[in-house]
Amino acid sequence: MKSTATTVNDNLCILCNSQRIIRTSWTDANPGRRFASCSNSKCTEFNWVEPPMCRKGDVRGQDEGI
Numbered sequence: 001m002k003s004t005a006t007t008v009n010d011n012l013c014i015l016c017n018s019q020r021i022i023r024t025s026w027t028d029a030n031p032g033r034r035f036a037s038c039s040n041s042k043c044t045e046f047n048w049v050e051p052p053m054c055r056k057g058d059v060r061g062q063d064e065g066i
């Protein structure tokens, strides 16, 4: 997985209150698109930071190679 990670202090997980991390996706499906996910590896909390690309609008695609 090629991604960059940035810690955001005021961005805590709504499920487990752990630190959430902003990453940038570099998959073919979502190139350069940022998303926030929980730093707790057992937690599934996940949100796109930026709106979907025009060619791919399915925000439920968590398994698309992030």
Ligand SMILES: [Zn+2]
Binding pocket: 013, 014, 015, 016, 017, 018, 038, 039, 040, 043, 044, 045
């Ligand atoms: Zn969490």
